[in-house]
Amino acid sequence: MKLFAELYQLLDSTTRTNAKISAMVDYFGRADAADAAWAIHFLSGQKLRRLVPTKLLRQWAAEEADIPPWLFEESYSSVGDLAETISLVVPEQQLETTGSLREWVEDRLQVLRGMDEEAQRKIVTDIWRQNPAHVRFVILKLITGAFRVGVSKRLVTRALAEHSGISAEVIAHRLMGTWTPTPESFLRLSNPDIGDAVASQPYPFCLAHAIDRDSNPNELGNFSDFAAEWKWDGIRGQLIRRNSQTFVWSRGEELMENRWPEVEAAAALLPSGTVLDGEILATQADGIVLPFAQLQRRINRKNIGRKLLLEVPVVFHAFDLLEQDEKDLRPLPWQERRNRLQQLMSQVQHPQLKITDLIPAECWEDWAKTRTQSRERHSEGLMLKRVDAAYDVGRVRGTWWKWKVEPYTIDAVLIYAQKGHGKRSNLFSDYTFAVWKGDQLVPFAKAYSGLSNSELRKVDRFVRQNTTEAFGPVRSVQPELVMELAFEGLQASTRHKSGIATRFPRITRWRHDKGAKDANTLDDVLDLLPKSSSGDTP
């Protein structure tokens, strides 16, 4: 555990990629396989299932620190991280930490789940008392589950590749799927025999680069080197059919079990040893794609009722073939994969499984023209793919491009602010914006991103000096600052005060040139709503 806490400190105290990788390589070299397996688990963003309710942790911490609960909450709101707040307020005792990471996780922490409150409290407070602050902080991170240390899964993969001498692609492949943190899994990662293919294992997704909205796509080269499809706003998925089993993976590398029964049924028609890449979309029987808000009704539902299945049917829109007859097709050019996909899909007839349409063009301008119809089709724009390119791992520049339509923009007034978390803790960085309805400002969107660090500091200062009221952590401020917000989508909503739900709101610029009075009105926003949300094409 000490070794792992030191690794955490090293990773946390540098912003340099190479320093992070070498810290991890060093750790993998020194830790035993069981510890290394758990370390990978946590570093790549996996959590332990909740061990102790955080409400109890807060209560115990306040009591240990001998401070009233309100003061603990004030501290938490200022620090923005529960584990850190606890390790700062609970008095520290300089003691040595013993035990390996595996022992800690498996023998001391996981057993907490299912214990009664009193027993949990005894163990947790003993942990606080018996470990120095920096170790205690890491242990608390494991307990609270919010384990972020500025390391991406890709970085862990690179460190493992360096440690084992096996290529990063193979490591990435092996890390996907239901990777269990056992010593065997760790040893398997570095197994030089790379002929492994566990049935459920997906391929790393190929991701697209965005084309600057204002720039001209013909800078990409000759249009005939590209193919175009609609860019849909759904759930990116990999559909795997191997050994008479079906697996659907999300781009977040989550195995989506029993969530899309109609897609799984369709996949049963695929020959064994087939892997498709595509987009899961709510789609009417006539092929019209429904807005994301409809699909959202099915997301995160454990049990999907008949009614919902009827109202929001989904279709897997396949756009790539990654594996056929158990053979990895990724090195083949896109055109070749597409031809095989077409052939395959013509043999599989199922309404819940479709191949995407290619958009014909004679020149770039044709696509530019087609792209203007995106919103009516509930599409985000176009995808451009190089016809001669292999299927890449990750976001490699040049093979896949997303060419989105202009976002909606609205000038809105900042009315509430709240402190952020993590890197932005202690800084008022989370804002609520409002637009005018008569002479009233109605809140209509929250935006957390888009400002530069120096702008954030300026807004932070403004908030501190212009607070009119505070409700808990939320400050109400003088309505003075106007920001331009952009969204990918707007949807009528009965759950929002303004009657509008926004998709991906973010700040595009600070309108220093505008005063609160110059901000947009709710009517301006309503005008942007698609005239018909039912999915009818005009």
Add this chain to the structure above:
Amino acid sequence: MSELLQQTNRGFYCPQGDFHIDPHRPVDRAVVTHAHTDHARWGSRRYLAASPSEHLLRMRMSPEAEFQFADYGQTISIGGVAVSFHPAGHMLGSAQVRLEYRGRVEVVTGDYKLGSDATCQSWQPLRCHLLVTESTFGLPVYRWPDQQSVFAAINQWWRDNREREQCSVLYGYAVGKSQRIIAGLDPEIGPIYCHGAVEKGNEAYRQTGVHLPPTMHTAKAEKSQRWAGAMVVAVPSAHGTPWLKRFGKTSTAMASGWMAIRGPRRRRSFDRGFVLSDHVDWPSLLAAVDACDPETVWVTHGYTAVVARYLKDKGRNAISLDRWQRSASDQEDREADTNGEEQSE
């Protein structure tokens, strides 16, 4: 008996003596707790401050201003009010201002810390009826580590960087924090260079009789200077600017109380954060209030509402000043500590 002090939009005012303490705007007579620019502001006609701050104040203020200096403990009568300065431990020459009139005693701490500091006299408790305390770090998450261990960590970091042939760049407030850091550096490890603003502060400290290890202005270094292994003490606003390029491979660190929290530490992307503050932390703030044992506490500059509420819970009469409407002068929380005093209005 009513208070000697009032809070006005220019800062604390004593009507009986017709003077202000650390006014935010020009006044006729300003009593100044210390030489940081958010306390000692330009434009007033007359200034009264503690003697050890003389060189610092003259360095920073207009030469036209009229200065008067008093030793710690010396009493000066203004309109019948006995005014005296007492060490605040914040930086060289920093003082608490004690007012006494017809048996009533009021104390303004200014910025202060408890414990020792090689570059200034230590804070002393003053019994009083009214205590005006700052609360920059008035939350229980702020508990300063022992300063010896912090200096040991800084020196170790410097040694490690030297091994890696890197130049160490350590940021701190130009006057006060930087000199405290320099006094804690081990000059055996390598040469110490300073940003111009820091070097000016060093001179004022040395003129006042504070011993600091030898330092040199970075601009005076030879063109062929090899920076690997050297220590550069700089103002935080230099971070991320082309000024740093000359030093080649660097490791950067910040010394500040804010570095106790991960968010501010990571946000500014320093390689290291050292927790070193010249303000009271939570336990010493409470200890200071107990030692002064005032009837009433006014809490200013920082987590005013939190500290006042906590003290009230504990049975002390406490009032939070400037609850949300913070004066622009105030360095609370806005990372003034990390931005340095270049952030003028």
